[in-house]
Amino acid sequence: MSENTSAFYDIIIVGGGPIGLACALEAKQANLKYLILEKGCLVNSLYNYPQNMTFFSSSERLEIGDIPFVTTNPKPKRMEALEYYRRIQQKFELDTHLFEEVLDIKKNDNNFLVESNKRSYTAKKVIIATGFYDIPMLLDIPGEGLNKVRHYYNDPHYYSGQKVIVVGASNSSIDAALETFRKGAKVTLVIRGNEISPRVKYWVKPDIENRIAAGEIDVLYNSALTSITETNATIQTPTGIIEIENDFVLALTGYRPNFAFLRKIGIDIPNQAPCIPHHNEQTMETNIEGLYLAGVVCGGLNTHLWFIENSRIHAQQIIGHIQSTWD
Numbered sequence: 001m002s003e004n005t006s007a008f009y010d011i012i013i014v015g016g017g018p019i020g021l022a023c024a025l026e027a028k029q030a031n032l033k034y035l036i037l038e039k040g041c042l043v044n045s046l047y048n049y050p051q052n053m054t055f056f057s058s059s060e061r062l063e064i065g066d067i068p069f070v071t072t073n074p075k076p077k078r079m080e081a082l083e084y085y086r087r088i089q090q091k092f093e094l095d096t097h098l099f100e101e102v103l104d105i106k107k108n109d110n111n112f113l114v115e116s117n118k119r120s121y122t123a124k125k126v127i128i129a130t131g132f133y134d135i136p137m138l139l140d141i142p143g144e145g146l147n148k149v150r151h152y153y154n155d156p157h158y159y160s161g162q163k164v165i166v167v168g169a170s171n172s173s174i175d176a177a178l179e180t181f182r183k184g185a186k187v188t189l190v191i192r193g194n195e196i197s198p199r200v201k202y203w204v205k206p207d208i209e210n211r212i213a214a215g216e217i218d219v220l221y222n223s224a225l226t227s228i229t230e231t232n233a234t235i236q237t238p239t240g241i242i243e244i245e246n247d248f249v250l251a252l253t254g255y256r257p258n259f260a261f262l263r264k265i266g267i268d269i270p271n272q273a274p275c276i277p278h279h280n281e282q283t284m285e286t287n288i289e290g291l292y293l294a295g296v297v298c299g300g301l302n303t304h305l306w307f308i309e310n311s312r313i314h315a316q317q318i319i320g321h322i323q324s325t326w327d
């Protein structure tokens with residue numbers, strides 16, 4: 001197809017994550033003409049997870065379209081998940097345009113006009129499965145813009161021999177603290193509350209607790225970073241403000257959906273937290289008829305509400321509703 005031509009689809013799926021793929025599988029099975037538009041690579045969020053990341057879900061809970069996810073590990077690794085979802089996209093020849101970002105969606109009469117950075121499309125229905133991993137929650141403190149401050153963590157080797165502050169108490173922070181410690185970083189965990197999150201993977205929690213008890217990883221509970229410079233970091237603690245030497249800050253304080261995009265395309269979102277985008281929980285249809293939400297984007301700021309394992313069902317709910325209302 002040449003640039004800027006408008007093609008017609010029954011369904012455009014925005015986002016090529018696990019749930020966007022699940023929607024495509026259902027649409028294909030229902031003989032609907034669909035297209036996935038994904039702004040990055042296939043399963044872009046998973047690709048950008050830490051390299052050695054292990055899922056908390058067992059593999060059968062990450063399955064889509066009843067296709068077995070086989071692994072010999074008790075919990076699958078990121079690399080295996082990339083293999084699994086890529087094989088599904090290839091095997092079922094799911095129609096996918098990668099590195100194509102949807103910029104706007106407008107409803108004209110009964111159809112949607114979908115504008116990407118490359119082309120425009122017309123579709124009868126649109127499914128938004130854009131996740132929440134593109135926008136980090138910021139600390140909003142001086143120095144956050146320095147290159148040494150990272151909101152995504154990839155690989156521990158990079159931090160070997162460095163003084164690293166890890167902010168947060170959830171899975172991402174604890175994984176990063178343990179991995180970088182094991183590659184020779186001097187790690188200080190800065191935690192807003194008074195404990196390691198109870199949601200930390202059950203086989204990882206004793207590990208971090210033992211490293212803290214042994215004095216191998218420092219922890220400051222009930223504390224928050226207040227400023228960062230090239231060489232130091234200032235932290236508000238229960239006993240006052242302290243300043244420590246610091247090379248890197250891993251601010252793994254969570255992510256949030258792209259509310260600006262969702263509002264721009266007309267989805268109602270309350271201003272008050274948890275800012276859950278308006279949708280019918282049975283059909284997943286938003287306040288705009290024919291425009292659906294799928295996957296973890298549905299939770300707004302409640303990013304612990306939806307996972308692959310409990311949101312893959314959205315695909316069946318949406319395609320079932322589309323079929324029941326097809327004219």
Ligand SMILES: Cc1cc2nc3c(=O)[nH]c(=O)nc-3n(C[C@H](O)[C@H](O)[C@H](O)COP(=O)(O)OP(=O)(O)OC[C@H]3O[C@@H](n4cnc5c(N)ncnc54)[C@H](O)[C@@H]3O)c2cc1C
Nearest residue numbers: 015017019039044055056057102130131295296307308309
């Ligand atoms: C570190 C981590 C570990 C997790 N572990 C588990 C686990 O063990 N088990 C579990 O069930 N869940 C887990 N989750 C939660 C869940 O798996 C993920 O959030 C999952 O990726 C959600 O799938 P999704 O398809 O809804 O969204 P995503 O996978 O985030 O997919 C959304 C896609 O939309 C694309 N996109 C966004 N905006 C646009 C646009 N405008 N145009 C085109 N494309 C766009 C993005 O690039 C992305 O590829 C984890 C999450 C994180 C962050």
